[in-house]
Amino acid sequence: KHRKKTFATMMNSTAGEDGGFPPNPFRSDSSQPQQQQQQAPDFYSTQTGAQAPAFAQPPMQQQQQQPVAQQQQYAPAAPMVYATPAPAQYTNPPSVPQGTMDNANTGIANAPQSRWAACVSCFRMETYLAYFDVDTADIQDRLKGSVMYFYKPDKFRSEVIGACRTETLKGPDLYGPLWVTMTFVFFLAVSSNLSAYIRADNMTEFEYDISHMVHAWTVCFGFSFGVPAFWWLVTQCMGMQALMMVDWICLYGYSMVPYLPATILCLVPWHPWIWICLTIATAMSGLLVVRNVAAPLLGADSQNNKAGPVLLGILASHVIFLLVLKIAFYE
Secondary structure (H helix, E strand, C coil): CHHHHHHHHHHHCCCCCCCCCCCCCCCCCCHHHHHHHHHCCCCCCCCCCCCCCHHHCCHHHHHHHHHHHHHHHCCCCCCCCCCCCCCCCCCCCCCCCCCCHHHHHHHHHHHHHHHHHHHHHCCCHHHHHHHHCCCHHHHHHHHHHHHHCCCCCCHHHHHHHCCCCCCCCCCCCCHHHHHHHHHHHHHHHHHHHHHHHHHCCCHHHCCCCCHHHHHHHHHHHHHHHHHHHHHHHHHHHCCCCCCCHHHHHHHHHHCCCCHHHHHHHCCCCCHHHHHHHHHHHHHHHHHHHHHHHHHHHHHHCCCCCCHHHHHHHHHHHHHHHHHHHHHHHCC
16 A cells, blocks of 8 residues: 555656655656747748648648549549531622623523423423313303404403413413313214214115224324424424413314314215315314414514414414314215
């Protein structure tokens, strides 16, 4: 017990209180470190704006700064955004006037494409829909006008059909010419066989000639659609681009109307009468075409004098058609 009490007294004694004991090696002099800390020079406080290095800072501050430095060091770079350049717009220089060689070349380059598109459109049904947009009242007016105004210049084309499509006039059509021609084929084939039956001496030996139907089909459609297409091509080559092909076909189609009553009158078995009926029908048909195409052709060919031969050729084609009808069907 005495030894334990002596050891505790030695440990709790301060400097100068050894009490006859040798100096205590385990006792720390608290006043000495405080003096050293007070006398330690501050090498970094004297420099304005300077920051102590990492080893001079407390450990907790070092641990807090290290992640921030690592984040700054390994921070991924922001993706670069590349702006898409706007398409360049090419314009003609203001100093180049219109109608130069460049514009001419552009028109020449586009010409084959437009011609090819026009050729392709001829084989599409949508191209012909506008020419069948007529009703019964329109067809009746055109049938009457082809007989009443056949001798008046440009009356039928401008006031009955219409040179172009308007609110009151629907312009040239293909519906009327198609059905007029088909009716003419039927009338011609039937009336020619009936006329031959009436003129036959022995009716029991008479045989119906079915070939008249095939011949009538070829002759009538060739004259109603083939001949106007030929004249349109001729006028185009001559530089008289006054009428479209549909105008020619429309006029020739309605010019077949006078032949419908003429074929019925040809049932009379008398050749002079047949000649008279066919001649009157041919004259009315020829005048209807010539009187309605003369003004446009003469207006387009006022200096070259090419319209006269074309008009004479139209009349000559009607005379040839008259001879074909009389010889092939009523001989």
